[in-house]
Amino acid sequence: MAEPFKNLINREGVAAMRRQLRRAWAGFDGARFEALALDGLEALELKARAQHLGAALEATLPEDFDAACSVIEASLVPVRGDEELGELRAGDQGLAGWPVWPLTEFVARRGLGHPERALRCLHALTQRFTAEWAVRPFIVAQPELAFATLARWTGDASPHVRRLASEGSRPRLPWGLQLKALIADPSPTLPLLEALLDDPSEYVRRSVANHLNDIAKDHPALVVGWVLRHLPDASPERRALLKHASRTLIKQGDARMLKAWGLGRRFAGTATLGLQPKKIRVGDSLALTLALHSTAKRAQKLVIDYAVHHVKANGERSPKVFKGWTIELAAGESRTLAKQHSMRTVTTRRYHAGRHAIDLRINGEIVAEAEFDLKL
Structure with missing residues (x-):
């Protein structure tokens, strides 16, 4: 029988967090953190586990948010910026992988009053584990700052940061806070997708395709127009992105999208x-x-x-x-x-x-x- 998905956040991860946060800050009360983190953990599902550990961090990291972010950043593994996130693990050098999710939860909870510092911390965290869920409260609360930051991130050296600009702003991101304003009007994210359309990373381009597919569920004509505008003379990589972005409308039999891909003829x-x-x-x-x-x-x-x-x-x-x-x-x-x-x-x-x-x-x-x- 397959291991339950929720066990990706586990006792071993809590122990790693205790060690690395203590290494980063001598004042960290690791015993209290571990007691709070493990209390009731086994009964929770995956996302609830991340939130539960986030609450334990709130009780044990420094009250000063800037100081807390500095501790978090110092606890992370060093990265080059081009590693596959799935290859990164918590170890002697620092935290990476699933134990980082609760750190992003902490930043989302405590950082709304300090958005610039919080976004800098998420920039670091997303290179060790995705911060796609944690960035969304900032898009809701501080849209002008958030979109200016996301626009800057589309040119970042790290593909994980560039992907966050697209994935974190998806209107209907699974497991994420629903961005109702973007469901109603996705136009603020379109410049981000335009900037990432021909990104050298397939990982980033796949996020752009999923983002467009999200938009297609509420604004099909917009996505059909996007595909028609960007399909002529498209590279193989761009064609693959656009085809993946079209999948929901193709499955629904949208006549305009089928025609765009040369599939609009009735079956004879x-x-x-x-x-x-x-x-x-x-x-x-x-x-x-x-x-x-x-x-x-x-x-x-x-x-x-x-x-x-x-x-x-x-x-x-x-x-x-x-x-x-x-x-x-x-x-x-x-x-x-x-x-x-x-x-x-x-x-x-x-x-x-x-x-x-x-x-x-x-x-x-x-x-x-x-x-x-x-x-x-």
Whole structure:
């Protein structure tokens, strides 16, 4: 059985924090910090653990925020700036990796009254672990200062700092404080994305793509226009970024986005969708079989997705679109495609028994449907 994700923040990490914070500041009460940090830790999930340790830091780091930041910065491992964050670990030289998350929580809690100093500290922390969640309260409370800082960070030598400019300002960042003002109007972040569009780091470009995909959920026309403006003569790296940014609108069958990628033509041919078995239980998998036959006189580029219409508690159905295949079907060609769709339990969805449906979408158009029964 896989180790629970929450255990990434653990007793060993707390012990490392105690050692390195004590090394950085002789006055640090490591015993009190460890007692506070471990009290109730095992019962908490991952994000709650980071917040819990952040509270323990509030009780034990210096009252003076500038002094506290200096202690935090002195406790960190030295970095060159180009390391993979996943390779960094807490060790004899200092803190890095998961134990740094609670440090960012401390800065987010205590730093709102000292935003310039707090942002300098996050600049250091994000090079040892991401500060993407901690920077968001500053965007809400001090937008002018925050965006001026993020704009400056787009030119930083460290890819981790450059990525923070994009990732930290995503409107709908998972696990992060929702930036409602940017959901309503994402224009303040667009200059940041423009500056990072052709960043040399794929890690940074992937963040830009995810940021644009966030925006597409609320402002699809804006992202379609962005793609149309930046796609002509794009490098392979930029094309990959733009394609990843387009994924939600492509899955939704947005006609403008499909056309931008040359996928807007209606499928010429027949499509038959088969499901096996027709009755399954939660935890089982459903076998999807798609039989295609082209009646076109030339090859067709096809984006094939499918939506599972899950039964809700009130008996109604709610569709969720899943990625299927992207293929080129030759003139007159027949092809069979197969896929397994798991109905295992996930934390983001609660299953209800009843008659579910699946529809198949080719280039955004529903071309076939089928149903199956789900039992709990």
